[in-house]
Amino acid sequence: MTDESSPELRASHADRDRVVEQLRIAAGDGRLTLDELDERLEKALAARTAGELVELVNDLPLSGPPAPKDLVQIDVQAATSRREGRWVVPRVLEVTVDSGSVVLDLSTAVITNPTLRIKATVTSGSLRLVTRPGIEVDADQVKVRSGSVQVRTPPGGDPATFLRVEVAGSVDSGSIVARPPRRSLLAWLLRRPPGYGTIGPGV
Secondary structure: OOOOOOOOOEOOHHHHHHHHHHHHHHHHOOOOOHHHHHHHHHHHHHOOEHHHHHHHHOOOOOOOOOOOOOEEEEEEOOOEEEEOOOOEOOOEEEEEEOOOEEEEEOOOOEOOOOEEEEEEEEOOOEEEEEOOOOEEEEEEEEEEOOOEEEEOOOOOOOOOOOEEEEEEEEEOOOEEEEEOOOHHHHHHHHHOOOOOOOOOOOO
16 A cells, blocks of 8 residues: 555645645745746646655745734825735735825735735725736726726736735725836846845835
């Protein structure tokens, strides 16, 4: 009988899902480049044995980052609230902006969940999302009155999507903008070696 730890043991869907999640965490933590993530995800989904899956994560730590919160609420009136650097992205964000601004920098954030849902209410202020390749933003469910919603796709080809941001809610005379960081910073993020320490960029 084949031992459960044998590398020749056939992989299950759950085994593949665990490895895919570990790879996504590693990419969000800066341990894998986007090209490496894309390549390893493809191999993980096609893996037939436990040994093939182990090879994809044997250079990555077993322990992951802190578990994301289910819900985080941000309420800003006449001030600025920023999330940048290595902050842990929750599953759901409720953002209320009256006359101030909220900046959510996802370019170096710790991403452990494939989907982020944002419920936004923007009156006359602004909500800005800083993205990078591999982060897809869908703002089709936002109702706009006299304000604006703008989503700019980061350059860099068609990398595997490791985070989908779904934005819903309303904008009165304010704005919601999703865009990549400055060109020079984006180039640095793409060329830095895996495992390099992350720094929260300015916005």
